[in-house]
Amino acid sequence: MANLIGQSIKRVEDKRFLTGKGKYVDDMVLPNMTWAVMVRADVAHANINSINTEEVSQAPGVVAVFTGADMQADGINGVPCGWQVDFKNGDTMKEPSHPSLAVDKVRYVGDAVAVVIAETREQAADAAELLAVDYEELPAVVDATKATQDGAPQLFDDIPNNVSFDWELGDKAAADAGIENAAHVTTIQFRNQRLICNAIEPRAAIGDYDDSREHYTLYTTSQNPHVIRLLMCAFVMGIPEHKVRIVSPDVGGGFGSKIPHYAEEVIVTWASRRIGRPVKWTAQRSESFVSDTHGRDHTTKAEMGFDKDGKIMALRVKTHANMGAYLSTFGPCVPTYLHGTLLQGLYTTPAIHVDMTAVFTNTVPVDALRGAGRPEATYLLERLLDKAALELGEDPAELRRKSLIPPFDGSEAEPGYETQVALVYDSGNYEAALDKALALVDYPALRKQQQEARQQGRHIGIGLSTFIEACGIAPSAVVGSLGARAGLFESASVRVQPTGKVSVFVGSHSHGQGHDTTFAQLVGDQLGIPMDDIEIIHGDTDKVPFGMGTYGSRSLAVGGVAITKSVDKIKEKGALIAAHLLEASAEDLEYAEGKWTVQGTDKSIGFADVALTAYVPHNYPEGLEPGLEFSSFYDPVNFTFPFGAHIAVVEVDTETGVVKLVRYGACDDFGNVVNPMIVEGQVHGGVTHGIGQALLEGAIYDDDGQLVNGSFMDYAMPRADDLPRFETDRTVTPCPHNPLGAKGAGEAGTIAATPAVVNAVIDALWPLGVRHLEMPLTPQRVWQAIQSANGN
């Protein structure tokens, strides 16, 4: 049906989830299946003297025990890194191999040293307790800045000071001069703390090797099954891709932690071949904490210079990025090309320089976490602006306004905005979004309420943040030149069945995003047929031709365009068939409402009739192939750049340090939107994730490298009663370089919310003398900051 785009259509995938019929990896049981339990290092840094598997092998139900030596003997390589960043001096980054099972040394708590496979989950778990590993413990280092100091524990003998690479972007001389000559300089020094994604579905994997076909199937909780297939086949196991099928069925949330290629995927696939039976592994939550990739963990100093009128003159940033013990799949691009390149924000800052050092420590490897790099960039920018406003006694909205980039639509007359940090923004109307956000919460009234509350001794704070993000990841040639070892196009195949029903095979992967609905809306709108006639298929490399998966808010802006290209080809070929049947010329036909009509006549033929003719080609154009099915690849010409402004209102209890989030308003611009209900849901979830970082979340390692808060009882995340109702609005500035005008919506909330909330708390406490707070803003930290500001 036409006019499906822009409608809040209820989700077609909901029924299976609401009735308990969703199919997640852990729900699957294969005939003759065995259970794997990983034995993981409980020390952060140690040489492995020996592993004694004898007792384990004899435990009841045990089928096999494997160690790193077994995998090495079979020629299995470590899991690779998919992004290369070179040192400033041109040297290649240090990229130590990460064996699926540790061989000589363990480098973080959670590093797997052996796999125990048994008839039942309980037998495997019982037997795993019996594995004896003799460790020679070594000193550990968990902090990135400490790890670079001379004399710090070395993770790898050949990597001095634990530096994987250093990197810079922007004009150092200009930034130095801008700071030097500024009328006012605001400085912040802080930790963007380590977070854990904690998708509620723990990771799981089942390997199933079919000896008769020499064929592997891997069921895995991945956001990008084709990427896993490519990495596992080509770099790890050396097995042919056409002999490997990877299925990622329903996946219970990802947030970045299900992008990387993980050791467990290799282990169950390889072990299934070794024992000739399916092997299943499902993470316990406590295991997820030490084996899912973590996020963030930057230690940063940032300075922003302003001229006498309060306009931004320069930005200078120095960051240590903690990479964990090894480089995860996309680890190196997060603190560099997803962080440094976003430091322009929405502002005209004429001089920017970022200097970054990526460091190995005895911690879980770090990779993408909702927003990935962009939240870190936005946090420092927006903290600087709010702090500057407070220092200068200016309104934070008005201070921002002075430096906002003027509107541009990306047309020839108003071309894209070239930043100081290597990007060209596609289109933007930043002040409009800021104004709408301010109106949404009635900002002037809020400031008045704040004043009144202060007179009553109550501490209300209002925090702003604007943001921009690079989404629609990504133009392959561009990311290739920046170190990506893959293309980042997307693919989709549209198969019209003989009866006119349509199967759409997409390389994007839905793990909560609602693709079954959004993509069906897209195709239904474009073909003018009911959504009920369309099925979206994803997550199976044997069904979907290819795909780079879902992350970086790319599914609609890249995957949706690949679908559109295939639909266009369907319509083009359909017109040839229709023209033949209507005895007209294809150029004289127009397509609307699911039928081809000879313009200016009532002669028409419907989509289903043309489809049937394509498969029963008795009366058919000469020389035209039968069938109606097309695949397309779409490689975007640029990133997309969603933006917006968010406002948080908090009240702080100065007696206890408890922060209550009272209101939250968000105005986002995602370009054109297919399903506003789904997009709003993405904003809610994203904002909640960002609030979590501001107020609750943070992985804590002790000096020995133990993750102190490695469970849901210890690692706090937002619960329903921590949050207010969200107030949302949108502006619409279409993306000029893709036919859908879409920019992507998945990460925005997370990027904007963290600084908005922290700014609000500082705003509340500024009159008390509080100038800085480290995240998360726990009651203890807030209370202590108030006390020390009081001189206690």
Add this chain to the structure above:
Amino acid sequence: MAIPISLTVNGTKHEHEVEPRLLLVHFLRDVLRLTGTHVGCDTSSCGSCTVVVNGNAVKSCTMLAVQADGAEITTVEGLATDGELDPIQAGFKEKHGLQCGFCTPGMIMTAWQILERNPNPTDDEIRHGLEGNYCRCTGYDNIVKSIRHAADNR
């Protein structure tokens, strides 16, 4: 040592011999193959495994199967009748109260408990009732609206 248990799940009587350490959630998932009830953690914190046992919402990872001997249990699979969603399920669909769907069965069973105790709860009461359930996708706002919608249509 296997222990015989007899219990009713979604109206069907089951008799099995189970290991004493078998958790109720694993009994439901692995023995009865009712995989709508999910395991999201190992500390009884996330609520994904919530089912109704003798009229009370229970985290089924916190109960042994043998303790459910003689119990009447409802799981998410037992709510819809003749393919028709019950009002709570319908509320979640109507108000977009789910994204990835993993926490959803636990949310729905908890919502059932909230509404059984108080058919017309305030938003704050709903949020308080959801305090034992984690959702990482929705930010809870639409879950609250879903339960509100269910309350109005139940």
